Amino acid sequence: MSTSSRCLVRGSVNIDEFFHLPHIVRPGETISSTGLTKRAGGKGANQAFAVARAGGQVELDGAIGDDGIWVKEMLESAGVGIGKLKVVKDEVTGRAVIQSAADGENSIVLHAGANYYLPSPTPATSLSTYTHLLVQNEVPLSSTLAYLTAAGQSSPPLTSVFNPSPMLTPAQLREFPWKHLSWLIVNEGELGDLLLAFGSSANPGEAKEDELQAKASAGILELHENEYFSKNVGIICTLGAKGILYYEPGKEVGYLPAAKLQNPVKDTTGAGDCFAGYFVAGLMGGKSLQDALKTCLVACGICVENEGAMESVPTLEAVNERLA
Numbered sequence: 001m002s003t004s005s006r007c008l009v010r011g012s013v014n015i016d017e018f019f020h021l022p023h024i025v026r027p028g029e030t031i032s033s034t035g036l037t038k039r040a041g042g043k044g045a046n047q048a049f050a051v052a053r054a055g056g057q058v059e060l061d062g063a064i065g066d067d068g069i070w071v072k073e074m075l076e077s078a079g080v081g082i083g084k085l086k087v088v089k090d091e092v093t094g095r096a097v098i099q100s101a102a103d104g105e106n107s108i109v110l111h112a113g114a115n116y117y118l119p120s121p122t123p124a125t126s127l128s129t130y131t132h133l134l135v136q137n138e139v140p141l142s143s144t145l146a147y148l149t150a151a152g153q154s155s156p157p158l159t160s161v162f163n164p165s166p167m168l169t170p171a172q173l174r175e176f177p178w179k180h181l182s183w184l185i186v187n188e189g190e191l192g193d194l195l196l197a198f199g200s201s202a203n204p205g206e207a208k209e210d211e212l213q214a215k216a217s218a219g220i221l222e223l224h225e226n227e228y229f230s231k232n233v234g235i236i237c238t239l240g241a242k243g244i245l246y247y248e249p250g251k252e253v254g255y256l257p258a259a260k261l262q263n264p265v266k267d268t269t270g271a272g273d274c275f276a277g278y279f280v281a282g283l284m285g286g287k288s289l290q291d292a293l294k295t296c297l298v299a300c301g302i303c304v305e306n307e308g309a310m311e312s313v314p315t316l317e318a319v320n321e322r323l324a
Contacts, residue, residue, distance in 0.1 A: 005284035007051050007058040008130045008158075010123075010147045011044015012115040012138035013071055013085070014094040016269075016309055024099050024107045040071040041096055041309040042115070043136040043165060043273055045080075050277020050313045051134070052079040054299070056284045059130075060085050061123075061147075062139065063114040068093030074310075084124075088114040094138070104265040104304070110166070115139050121146045126154075133160045134280050137168060145177060152180025159183070159283055163276050164190060170197035178230035183283075185236045185276055188216050195219055198226045204237075217245055217253045224249070236293075238275060240268075246293055256293055259301035262322070270309035271300045277313070298322050 020035035044062050051058040059081030064072060065088055076082050094113040100106050121142040127133065133151040135144045144162075151158035161183045167190055168176065174197060186194065192205035200223075204216040220235050224247065237245040243257040278299045282292025299319045306312035 005057065005131045006129060007048075007056055007132040007134055007280055007284060008061060008084075008127060008147075009044050009048040009051065009058060009134045010061045010139065010144065011047065011134070011136050012042035012094055012112075013040075013045040013060070013062045013064050013068060014042030014096045014110070014113075014115070014138075015039075015068060015071065016041035016096045016098055018098045018100045018308075020100050021102070023101050023103075024105060037307075039308045039310060040074050041270075042094055043138050043163070045071065045075060046270055046273035046309050046313070047134055047136065047163070047277040047280075048080045049075060049078055049310050050274050050299075051281045051284075052277075053313050053315055054278045054281030054295075054319075055316045056277075056281035057081075059083060062086070063088050063091075063117040065091045065093040065114045068114070086114075086117065088117045091117060098269060100267060100269070100307075104268055106267070106269050108269075110138065112138070118143055123147055123150050127151055127158060128154055130158055132280055132284055133158045134163075134276065135160070136163045136276075137166050141168065141172060148180045149177055152177070161185065161276065161280050161283075163272070164194075165272065167193050173197040174228050178228070178233055181230065181233050183234045183236065183279075185238070185272075185279065187238045187240070187272070188212060188219075191216060191219050191223065191237050194223055194229075195226075198223070198228045200226070209242075212239060212242060213245065213255060217255070220245060220247045220253050236279065238272065244293060244297065246289065248289060254290070256290070256297060259297040259322075261301050261305060263305040265304050267307045267312060268304050270312045271303050273309060274303040274313045275300050278319075295319060295323065 048060040061084040095111040189205035192203035207215040302314040
């Protein structure tokens with residue numbers, strides 16, 4: 001890991017409340033949970049935690065309520081810089097109510113809380129002390145755009161990574177400043193949303209299982225050539241248990257299978273955030289793209305074998321042991 005590389009994560013902090021259920025609740029259905037667990041979460045916090053677990057220097061820029069001090073302490077103990085994590089009086093920390101089914105699937109409802117505290121959308125200080133920026137879409141979009149623009153206008157520009165979850169509206173996607181982005185991380189459904197927003201009829205998210213890889217690969221190339229997108233942005237498309245597709249501008253779409261699991265799947269909630277954090281840490285460490293992605297896949301494999309969005313993120317030592 002380069003000692004000069006520093007990542008800023010501008011993102012959310014949540015308290016995740018897991019309701020353990022036999023299956024995801026259907027419309028109109030009332031069922032009893034078999035358990036309730038409270039954990040730290042939020043895509044910003046999860047991804048910052050993952051960068052730290054992967055060995056990267058990282059700071060989280062976000063906000064919590066007084067009820068989230070324990071989350072702040074947990075992040076700090078993991079090595080996440082919390083100097084930009086504000087405590088907002090008379091506001092609750094963001095919430096995620098998660099239905100966690102017996103088969104490992106999940107469904108999530110969010111309440112923004114302090115995540116939408118926004119005295120000003122622009123960064124309070126210069127981003128010149130950072131080399132990487134990681135953003136998602138659980139804080140006000142105006143702030144995400146301001147940080148991306150500042151990162152792109154820094155000298156030299158930061159390496160910026162965007163995980164558009166929850167997905168933006170079609171209009172927001174068409175107006176997004178893609179030119180300031182270095183890497184886009186999406187799953188097949190999000191890739192389909194982007195293509196549809198940009199006027200394509202392709203939707204890899206609706207592909208049959210045996211067609212998913214081919215249709216998502218074609219979708220990546222189509223997205224790259226779209227007039228709304230930037231040809232300088234690299235694209236990662238995660239396919240769940242199928243693995244990942246990756247694209248560097250000017251090269252062919254590559255594929256890597258998912259890592260082999262050593263234990264049953266317990267919880268997929270944190271896999272996407274684990275991937276994003278480990279990916280940025282790999283970039284910070286100067287790894288080749290393939291090596292960085294292989295590390296991400298192993299980290300995600302360990303992640304889904306454990307419960308929780310944050311606690312399930314493995315240490316770099318655990319990942320390296322399985323890679324050996």
